[in-house]
Amino acid sequence: MQTxxxxxxxxxxxxxVAALVRGIVTFLKTTEADLKGEGPSEPGMRSNKMMQARILFQALAILIVVLILFAAGRT
Incomplete structure (x- = not known):
């Protein structure tokens, strides 16, 4: 189970890590024209989605660590 x-x-x-790198790369591709435009830009939206995915994966990793510690404490 622990394995x-x-x-x-x-x-x-x-x-x-993959979501973080993709989010940073997308953020770095954002141009000055995208930043000065009206409303959210397409690269900005993609970067935001990747950062949201990163937070989700981090939360999942923390939950798994808690499960591992809980399982280790029971044995």
Whole structure:
């Protein structure tokens, strides 16, 4: 059971890093014209979505760590 949780934790951590890198790359591609435009720009929206995904993956990783610690405490 713990091996499965550790594999899930590694997957959640990798997904967090991937979402972070994609969000930063998208943010860096934002041009000055996008920033001066009216309303949210398409690159800005994509960057925001990736950062939201990063937060979700981080929360999932924390939940898995809690489950691992709980399982370790019961044995």
């Amino acid at each position: 499965f949780l550790v594999i899930l934790l590694i997957g959640a951590m990798l997904a967090t």
